[in-house]
Amino acid sequence: MAKVYxxxxxHGHFGSYGGVFVAETLITALDxxxxxYEHYRNDVDFQAEYAYELKSYVGRPxxxxxxxxxxxxxxxAQILLKREDLNHTGAHKINxxxxxxxxxxxxxxxxxxxxxxxxxxxxxxxxxxxxxGMECVVYMGSEDMKRQETNxxxxxxxxxxxxxxxxxxxxxxxxxNEAMRDWVTNVEETFYIIGTVAGPHPYPMMVRDxxxxxxxxxxxxxxxxxxxxPDTLIACVGxxxxxxxxxxxxxxxxxxxxxxxxxxxxxxxxxKHAATLLTGKPGVLHGNRTYLIQDEDGxxxxxxxxxxxxxxxxxxxxxxxxxxxxxxxxxxxxxDEALAAFHMMCCYEGIIPALESSHALAYAAKLAPxxxxxKLLLVNLSGRGDKDIDIVAQAASIIS
Amino acid sequence: xxxxxxxxxTLSQNNRKALIPFITAGDPEPTMxxxxxxxxVSVGADIIELGVPFSxxxxxxxxxxxxxxxxxxxxxxxxDVLEMVAEFxxxxxxxxVVLMGYANPVEVMGYxxxxxxxxxxxxxxxxxxxxxxxxCEEWLENLKQKKIDAIFLLSPTTPQTRIQQIAKxxxxxxxxxxxxxxxGAAHFDLREVAxxxxxxxxxxxxxxxxxxxxxxxVTASAxxxxxxxxxxxxxxxxxxxxxxxxxxxxxVSNLVKSLRNAIDKVSxxxxxxxxxx
Numbered sequence: 001m002a003k004v005y006x007x008x009x010x011h012g013h014f015g016s017y018g019g020v021f022v023a024e025t026l027i028t029a030l031d032x033x034x035x036x037y038e039h040y041r042n043d044v045d046f047q048a049e050y051a052y053e054l055k056s057y058v059g060r061p062x063x064x065x066x067x068x069x070x071x072x073x074x075x076x077a078q079i080l081l082k083r084e085d086l087n088h089t090g091a092h093k094i095n096x097x098x099x100x101x102x103x104x105x106x107x108x109x110x111x112x113x114x115x116x117x118x119x120x121x122x123x124x125x126x127x128x129x130x131x132x133g134m135e136c137v138v139y140m141g142s143e144d145m146k147r148q149e150t151n152x153x154x155x156x157x158x159x160x161x162x163x164x165x166x167x168x169x170x171x172x173x174x175x176x177n178e179a180m181r182d183w184v185t186n187v188e189e190t191f192y193i194i195g196t197v198a199g200p201h202p203y204p205m206m207v208r209d210x211x212x213x214x215x216x217x218x219x220x221x222x223x224x225x226x227x228x229x230p231d232t233l234i235a236c237v238g239x240x241x242x243x244x245x246x247x248x249x250x251x252x253x254x255x256x257x258x259x260x261x262x263x264x265x266x267x268x269x270x271x272k273h274a275a276t277l278l279t280g281k282p283g284v285l286h287g288n289r290t291y292l293i294q295d296e297d298g299x300x301x302x303x304x305x306x307x308x309x310x311x312x313x314x315x316x317x318x319x320x321x322x323x324x325x326x327x328x329x330x331x332x333x334x335x336d337e338a339l340a341a342f343h344m345m346c347c348y349e350g351i352i353p354a355l356e357s358s359h360a361l362a363y364a365a366k367l368a369p370x371x372x373x374x375k376l377l378l379v380n381l382s383g384r385g386d387k388d389i390d391i392v393a394q395a396a397s398i399i400s
Numbered sequence: 401x402x403x404x405x406x407x408x409x410t411l412s413q414n415n416r417k418a419l420i421p422f423i424t425a426g427d428p429e430p431t432m433x434x435x436x437x438x439x440x441v442s443v444g445a446d447i448i449e450l451g452v453p454f455s456x457x458x459x460x461x462x463x464x465x466x467x468x469x470x471x472x473x474x475x476x477x478x479x480d481v482l483e484m485v486a487e488f489x490x491x492x493x494x495x496x497v498v499l500m501g502y503a504n505p506v507e508v509m510g511y512x513x514x515x516x517x518x519x520x521x522x523x524x525x526x527x528x529x530x531x532x533x534x535x536c537e538e539w540l541e542n543l544k545q546k547k548i549d550a551i552f553l554l555s556p557t558t559p560q561t562r563i564q565q566i567a568k569x570x571x572x573x574x575x576x577x578x579x580x581x582x583x584g585a586a587h588f589d590l591r592e593v594a595x596x597x598x599x600x601x602x603x604x605x606x607x608x609x610x611x612x613x614x615x616x617x618v619t620a621s622a623x624x625x626x627x628x629x630x631x632x633x634x635x636x637x638x639x640x641x642x643x644x645x646x647x648x649x650x651x652v653s654n655l656v657k658s659l660r661n662a663i664d665k666v667s668x669x670x671x672x673x674x675x676x677x
Contacts, residue, residue: 027562028557177458
């Protein structure tokens with residue numbers, strides 16, 4: 001009998017990846033979190049409340065939509081979209097923040113903190129903090145704050161405080177460093193809501209579990225609506241939470257291909273990209289061992305992507321494991337390719353996708369024409385693109 | 401006996417406490433690091449903690465992060481830091497050097513390669529902030545083979561059972577992080593430190609150093625009353641940062657002299673008290 005996929009192990013390891021690489025000051029807090037989460041993940045009341053919130057507050061289940069016109073235009077496989085963009089707050093991020101906020105509430109923590117890159121996780125964290133009456137502080141790189149002004153305003157509207165981070169490259173990784181520092185300092189009353197499947201154990205597992213609702217729903221919907229499962233799953237990968245959410249329930253279904261799409265930025269050869277799994281080497285950052293974009297001295301290098309949500313030099317440790325074991329394949333899409341897919345989605349389907357999700361769409365647009373019409377590609381449309389229209393407008397005027 | 405054990409042995413025979421200043425290798429300039437190390441020794445440093453610059457120092461405050469950023473601008477990496485220790489050792493074979501840094505640079509260099517090279521260069525101990533004991537068996541094995549001490553952190557939130565586990569692995573001295581927070585934070589509760597140190601002493605037989613938050617003579621002497629070693633980092637880095645380049649050596653020297661006096665007053669007070677008894 002085939003071995004059942006049961007990662008991570010009790011220490012949070014996915015093979016040699018994952019783990020708990022943090023300073024001693026955080027160990028006790030992480031132990032407490034792990035114990036509490038292990039308890040509540042099997043707690044019927046907790047799971048019932050989580051399910052109810054997803055239904056009544058987020059609007060789940062999110063539908064699977066057949067992009068017929070676009071598929072016909074591409075002239076190959078059928079492209080199906082898992083519509084996470086239709087969730088409350090406009091992205092998959094809220095699946096996770098609701099779960100963690102409910103946990104924070106049960107652990108008696110009145111204050112939550114979060115890091116954010118594109119601002120989607122910050123918005124999702126601020127939203128649930130307002131929903132459950134918690135104090136919320138969001139750390140955001142000052143560079144990202146410029147790129148994502150609307151989301152900064154949104155977070156403030158929701159009653160949260162945004163703290164600009166001016167250290168390092170002033171992007172997501174630096175926001176994460178700063179949030180960790182806050183947590184170390186205020187560890188007793190504060191719950192740190194990490195937005196992706198990175199960080200020290202139990203975060204990669206916990207965030208995955210909360211995001212796995214995406215794949216679990218998809219499995220049921222595919223069976224009901226198409227009578228079978230998709231041939232290939234496609235999702236963008238920055239830290240990798242929307243991808244793991246879709247992939248995880250399918251890991252044992254070996255006839256379903258899984259493709260993670262990283263950001264090739266201005267092109268892999270230019271060095272200005274965020275394709276961690278394709279170009280990085282294993283190392284330790286932000287509490288876990290994983291692939292990292294780094295120099296020969298082990299210093300983390302600044303990444304580039306037109307999409308702030310993919311602009312991260314690390315990647316969730318489970319993706320590192322899925323890559324090494326060849327269970328998932330990873331590819332990269334440039335800024336320009338993502339922009340082209342963005343525009344196609346607008347014009348052919350009347351959907352404005354997030355620039356992050358546009359990377360997954362762009363790869364689907366490459367793959368679909370090479371396959372016959374009966375094949376089904378399920379693309380995770382992880383977020384909507386309203387937040388990105390200024391960037392797209394700017395890029396369009398540069399191009400035209 | 402290792403250099404660290406010998407240092408603490410001599411100190412305790414003379415009823416003195418250790419002063420451990422921290423500087424970042426390559427800050428403000430690579431050429432100044434070895435000069436600074438010698439200067440620190442000449443004004444009373446017993447052990448030198450040398451920071452290995454890292455791009456994402458999660459457990460450090462803004463002051464030390466800025467010093468890492470200055471060093472990285474000077475392209476100082478782990479290999480260069482080891483070279484600096486080797487240069488220091490050419491004229492000083494007595495003062496222990498502890499490297500303090502993060503896991504990723506050693507992950508990239510490789511455990512064995514690091515251990516071999518660090519030994520050759522004269523490194524005595526390594527404190528890797530984000531290698532808690534449960535994640536670094538292989539790393540510890542490599543250090544052990546080269547007789548390099550692995551120094552571990554203990555924090556206000558470390559429970560007793562864990563102190564016992566860490567005590568089994570800790571070598572050289574243990575480093576008690578005196579407050580919840582990052583390096584250079586301001587708040588500091590002396591009574592809390594005293595209580596926790598008493599707790600730690602019941603499990604740990606090697607010397608205990610205390611760091612994080614020691615920023616002047618008063619806090620230094622207060623900590624010297626309780627611990628075997630006083631670690632001062634951010635305060636020194638602050639002086640380096642604010643000084644004109646030609647004044648760095650002198651200003652750091654004056655600061656450390658003053659800290660040394662503050663710490664020694666404590667020891668002398670104790671000695672007199674002992675004689676009276």
